[in-house]
Amino acid sequence: MKCRGIFMGHQISLAVLLAFLLVVVSLALLELTAEAARRGKGPGCGGDLLDGTEQNGDIIMVMASTFWNSGGPVITKNLEIEGGWQVKSGESCSASTVYTDTSKFEFVGPNTRSTANEFGAPVMTIDPSVLTLTVKHIIFKQGGFVPQGGGLNGVISNSAYILLENVAFVDDGGGADTGAGLFLQVRGNSRLVISGSQFLTNTAQDTGGGFELHVFGGSQVTLANAEVRGNRSLDGNGGGGRIVLNRGTVTIANSTFSGNLGNQGFGGGLSVEGVGSGPNYLILQNTVISGNTASFGDDDLHISGNVTVLDNQIFLPIVRKSLN
Known part of the structure; x- marks a missing residue:
């Protein structure tokens, strides 16, 4: 009986370990497949460059233009700020919307860049x-x-x-x-x-x-x-x-x-x-x-x-x- 108890204990421990590993692997795969949060800013989307709701890892897509006031933001998050985007014909964009993909947008960079202006502040x-x-x-x-x-x-x-x-x-x-x-x-x-x-x-x-x-x-x-x-x-x-x-x-x-x-x-x-x-x-x-x-x-x-x-x-x- 003692040996059987030890064997059953090992089986339970192994099952717990396998379940734990499955959770870890699932979370890792979820992280790999998840798109970074994207935010559209500038002409066609509106808004200043940053509005204070950004999170670390966000991608800020700045629409291509020749003039747009950035709002002179202080960057406090770990971000990617990328110009050279535009809203696709027939699509709409809102600066307050968080996007998980680029299906509504078209990348026209790097030859076409986005202009960010400001007056009296960096x-x-x-x-x-x-x-x-x-x-x-x-x-x-x-x-x-x-x-x-x-x-x-x-x-x-x-x-x-x-x-x-x-x-x-x-x-x-x-x-x-x-x-x-x-x-x-x-x-x-x-x-x-x-x-x-x-x-x-x-x-x-x-x-x-x-x-x-x-x-x-x-x-x-x-x-x-x-x-x-x-x-x-x-x-x-x-x-x-x-x-x-x-x-x-x-x-x-x-x-x-x-x-x-x-x-x-x-x-x-x-x-x-x-x-x-x-x-x-x-x-x-x-x-x-x-x-x-x-x-x-x-x-x-x-x-x-x-x-x-x-x-x-x-x-x-x-x-x-x-x-x-």
Whole structure:
């Protein structure tokens, strides 16, 4: 009887284990097959970019247009914001509706992008709590004046990963004190990737005409296949862009900086400034920085402070300067 009891106990334990495994597998399959929640915004759907009801993992589909006010939202959730969509003929869209598929929509990107405008505030701001964010196929246009980051502003931290792909930052009669198109602090071992994007004709009253990046705490930034053209800093360094490194690494690959102006400053094309003890690295791969102008010198590329430059794909240090 004792042996039989032990055997029956084993049978019950095995049955419980199998039932538990079945539940786990079912939940996993449900998660794999479930579509992410999608929300349509912009012309044809209405509404601002965000309304506060978004959840982590949502996909915001921005309808293709040449003008639409974003509402200047602060992004606090882990989202994907994707332009280049339009409502199919005969279908309707509501900004308050959550969609589980794209059957009512048509994707016309990446060649056709969606324009997001704002006046007197950044088009979008990234809150430090965001850990993952993807923004694709969006043209940022700022029509008013802001302190920093007319198109995109914010702080990236806590090992976050941010991807900006096929986006453009274009002046629309506005400007900023610093980082007219984009101003971001990248901290806490985070990573920022900007791919296939443009910074065009932006004007900063101080530094960083096209963009300004502050890279700290072991963080990494990659700028790939970018065009930085016709930007101006009126009273400081970095007409095309300004990068401040404090224990960070920036890689610029397959990109072009041309026709930028650093008025009353250094580095018409790009200014890279190392602060702190480092290590700080600037990696340049197949990148052209030429045809720029700066009032105080280093028309194309200005480097100061504790920065090690690795040029092309050889990765040999070629420049190292002390802080001016």
